[in-house]
Amino acid sequence: MAKQDRAVRTREQLIRSAAESFDRSGFGLSSLSDISTGAGVSSGALHFHFGSKRELGEAVEAAAAETLRAIIAPCPPSHPDPLRVLVDTSHLLAQRLTQDVVLRAAFGLGHDATWQEDAKLWLSWRSWVRATLTLAGERGDLAADVLPDAAVSAVTAAVVGSEILGRADAEWSPCRALAQFWSLMLPRLSGESGLPVPVSNSPATLRP
Template sequence: MAKQDRAVRTRQELIRSAAEAFSRGGFALSSLTDISARAGVSSGALHFHFASKRALGEAVETAAAQTLRRIIAQSPLGHPVPLQTLVDTSHVLAQRLVDDVVLRAGFGLGSDATWREGVELWGEWHSWVRSVLTLARRRGNLATDVVLDDVVSAVTAAVVGFEVLGRADAEWCSRRSLTRFWALMLPRLSSDRLRTELDPEGTGAGMWPEEAAVVPEAG
């Protein structure tokens, strides 16, 4: 059991080390030698767990996707105000992008021209945003003249932008930045009856239980 536990920990360290390397210099410029050294393991141990750098990239994306799905799953779609759910979840996601290098690297790979795989985290986020805003429309949360496709695109693009800018300056992914964004957007998006009830700071952002990134075990 102890040997198996060590193997799991080694694999997790390699995924985190790869995520740090991809975040710093991109996929193409990251070397397996540097990744193994930063994880504190030999090149042989790395190749025991991962046959190639691409396999490491796939593991980073998979772990990031699982974390994103957990963040989304924590969001109560049964909330009577889905628009507030969207605000809250965007805060949680932004904070996790700052704190969780594996999640950040997974999103970063999606915009890396040297990496083309099939997870597409931004696509998953976009789909979830659409589902929440569709529900918000049904519940009467949105102003009648709001075009759903326009809102989905604007919210997705804004969070994408915060993530990209946040790689150089974490302030872009801060609660303060997201609050300013929602304070600007919510009066335009929300119905008259909700306009004074919505909280751009998030009703649970920063207070939800933090969970470690999900690093999948070898299959």
């Protein structure tokens, strides 16, 4: 059992080291030697767990996808305020992207030309945004002239953009940018001017 535990820890260390390298240098410029050094293991140990850098990238994506699934659990049809769930979840995701290097690196792979795979996590986020806005529309919470596809694009792009800008400028705060975005977008989506904008990113606010 101790040997199995040690193998699990080594694998987790390698995934985190790979994520740190992808986040810092991009997939193409990250090297297996740097990743093994960052994990504090030998190159032989790395190759025992992963046959290639692409396998490491896939493992980073898989670990991040598990985290994302917990963040974007489906909004219950009975929830009294799907738009509130949408706002709070966008803030929670932005917060986790600043804190969790594995999640951030996996999202970064989605716009990394050297990765050359589908932007799986962004596609999952967009699908969740669409489902939540659809629920809001079915409940009559969207303004009559709101085009669902346009709303999905705007909300998805807001989180994508804040994450990318946060990488380029340490002074940029994704959570602050989203608060400003929602102060403009939420009244437009709901058709209620002067609507108070929830900015909480506490998981406790996401479900009734």
